[in-house]
Amino acid sequence: MGLNGKDLIVDGWFHERGVLWPGQAMSLKVTKVLDHFQSDFQDILVFESESHGTVLVLDGVIQVSERDEFSYQEMIAHIPLFAHPNPKKVLVIGGGDGGVLREVARHVGVEEIVECEIDEGVIIASKKYLPTLAKGYDDPRVTVQIMDGAKFLADNQDSFDVIITDSSDPVGPASVLFETPFYNSMYKSLREGGIVCTQGECMWLHLDLIKPLMDSIRQTYSSVEYAYTTLPTYPSGQIGFILATKGRTTCKVPERKPDETIQQELKYYTPQLHQAAFVLPAFCQRAIYGTL
Template structure:
């Protein structure tokens, strides 16, 4: 009994600390997203408990347990992932480029500190090595503790973690990777430079022949001028550049885009070069399949007119 008392006291102290936690984006039991790139609208989620908050060297990191969407990761006031729907984004940003490549062996992920993209990449048996470069170690630590179903990707023996700047890493690793995936937050704060022409050129130089990149491509309902600008730059650097999209309910307007580029002239990114077995699609995937791959590149008329230049 005496040995159990300190544990009870510690548990009570932890409960008190959690009750004392507060965050400027949470009021009256509801989280409200900061309006960084989507003025006039904001996603809100009901909060059950704040699990973690800190000001890292680079950004504000918040994790809370919601009433209906599981645990939620928020960076600088913007939702990055919820346990309820993260799989749609993670599967698409990983499997679109990987299945467009005939035989990807070495893969680089820039960003993606929650581990979800890693979880998907290692489902490809042909991949021999995956390196993840994340600038903010606080995101990795918080995800391992509070988003274990995503952070499980860090545990795979094929995975290497490098804490550091993606720009510097690319400069030191030219002609190295078959596929590069940039899983970034929106182009504000530490992720702003990941949408520029210089970064795309560095990714091109880091690719092996026949290489493919895939980056977070923002929302067609909100960011067409930005998407058009990035695609225009990408098409001056790569012979092939395309835009695809997926449904992600807790992202702005419920969808998210992806920009895919290849250094191989004439490369068809819209048709998978490889397929998962149907049994894998049924048992290990929740969003992506071979039909969704091609359909993701079909754009509504307003987006098609703006982006097909």
């Protein structure tokens, strides 16, 4: 097993100590370990927590907790999808827990949803222990590819209206997803007018990762923007999204809005919050864009 369970859970508490956030940690009280195994790619831990429901952990880092997952899943999916006037074909890279699929499936105009996940172990664990997220796999429009996302992109160019990359942090198997060549591959797989939305790390911790990546892809994409959401179980309580377009000037203003029925089902996303997500604190605005 890649990680020692005794190092992760001490005196009944799970402790997340990540290499990308030195000097700080996140702890949750554990009521029951549901599963802990090593897949072909990473250490997978699932436990029941006292205050956050079921929690999925990959290589010692929290990916999902039932209490707050909706803020991440809804924003990473609905910002790009509602920023597009008529998305028909959507690719999700990563996101093996199924939460992004669940949100994409709310868009009745989408005709095809492809899930490309390298680690089938994440899908298996999520279907067993996180059915409220994994129900996204039940949609008949979904097809699943268990393979490397970069390879899939190379084989499917000029194919997708929206590509959503729901990745873990840039260490281990997900490191390639934060590099310029991967973004170039996504660009080639977008149709004209298409949108890419990727997990964009934390403004409080990772501006040294965010800015160089955004700068490097601006020469390729028509627009490159940073938005964010908040949730308690991610480092510093915040996570960002990098949104990049092919032949589109911005993602800040939604082209469509959820109907009343869908809006009542959503717990976080609103059209107003869509626009507000791009309004950055002064320090972040200066660091990423160089100006207020």
